[in-house]
């Protein structure tokens with residue numbers, strides 16, 4: 001296992017690169033994609049938005065479907081998209097091969113239950129190992145923001161709320177807001193963390209927001225025609241948990257569904273939102 005550049009493409013004057021690297025935290029080889037805007041150089045390190053994708057995704061979905069590079073190039077912001085779980089022959093998967101647990105469904109937490117706890121430490125990977133690697137390899141500064149979709153929206157909000165010193169702002173599309181009380185979340189949290197629900201609160205955006213001490217600027221977009229809205233996403237729980245005066249801008253977007261067409265429609269707003277706190 002060694003660091004390898006898998007792909008490099010010129011894009012809006014900057015560069016889109018896909019890399020694989022050995023991950024100490026995850027105990028396997030991992031891939032991530034990075035977009036570097038045209039103004040990134042050793043003399044000018046640029047701020048960065050980390051993007052966390054949803055169930056079934058890899059590092060590629062966002063870079064190929066969201067159409068974020070043009071505005072990132074204009075703003076001078078790097079984009080980093082990691083994979084959604086550890087990968088490889090030795091990494092355990094859902095026993096039935098379901099899409100909502102195991103490979104492609106790491107839920108951005110640190111698993112405590114065997115056999116998951118050998119590889120599924122995505123929280124540590126996203127908060128520590130990946131930023132350190134990115135900042136050592138590329139002209140990217142320590143000014144970071146975080147964003148994500150669905151399972152990745154859950155990841156972005158929980159990580160931001162727990163690490164306000166590491167991330168300046170957070171945005172999410174269709175986040176899983178209360179994983180402690182929805183089918184996707186209950187399956188993932190019981191599988192990775194065990195049946196003691198007290199351990200689950202550490203990865204529940206609604207719970208974390210209800211008792212947070214710091215304020216981190218937050219933008220959430222949700223489509224009204226999202227097929228997962230009522231059963232899995234439950235944005236009303238997040239809204240009711242927000243302390244009085246919390247800087248949360250929630251927008252219900254009429255007629256939009258759960259797809260990347262929705263993300264592509266509003267990603268510019270999200271990057272401009274982050275730019276207010278990064279630039």
Ligand SMILES: N[C@@H](CCC(=O)N[C@@H](CSC=O)C(=O)NCC(=O)O)C(=O)O
Nearest residue numbers: 054055056057061099149150151152260
């Ligand atoms: N296969 C499943 C749902 C899979 C799905 O919709 N994945 C979303 C994220 S859902 C929450 O984390 C996604 O982003 N898919 C990749 C894409 O490029 O669209 C089903 O059919 O129900």
